[in-house]
Amino acid sequence: MTRLEGAGYIRRPEVRAAFLRVPRERFVPEDVRNSAYEDVPLPIGYGQTISAPSMIAIMLEEAALTRGEKVLEVGTGSGYTTALLAEITGPESVVSIERLRELEPFGRENLHAAGYEVRVLIGDGTLGFPQEAPYDCILATAGAPNIPKAWKEQTKVGGRIVAPVGRSRLSQVLVTARRVGPEKWEIMEGTPCAFVPLVGEQGWRRE
16 A cells, blocks of 8 residues: 555545455455565456556546446456445445456455445446446446447446557557547546456457
8 A cells, every 4th residue: 555655556535545445365366365465467267367456546546436426347357446446436336247257256256255245247348237327437447449339328428437448459558538528528548558358249359
């Protein structure tokens, strides 16, 4: 925590409080638990990873969430970022969607064991989840070739999308897109990053 604050990754008190409350070691496989607080991505199985703490902090700062705002997280993974979102906005305000049926129980069970009752779904995250739209924020933890049309349609005016976007499956730039009007968006590119690919109908094709 001290390193993340000292490096400027964590600035908002809501983000700081969430990091202090969520035990990261409970959201990683047992064989990498000793590395839970190192600032590196860690494998969680099925070719997926839990992002480095600094990267998650950057995304949460960009999302600029407040209590009660509705969030769609694309890519539940281990459930760690889901828990941080639940701390900031309230668990009832978070919907998380995971593509991999084999991985979904890991994230859902981690959340339950840590006391976070968040709605976790299995599905194609590139299509969002229109049943709960519109959202104040859509946050993706997988790299997209572009921002899916479905996400834009499901974001409120005044809402934002925070996602890694790039033409390569191997590297992206963190993009924050804010919907400032029914058909108008402000797009800001941030830090270079490398996430697992966002696979789905409006993302990368399955290899």
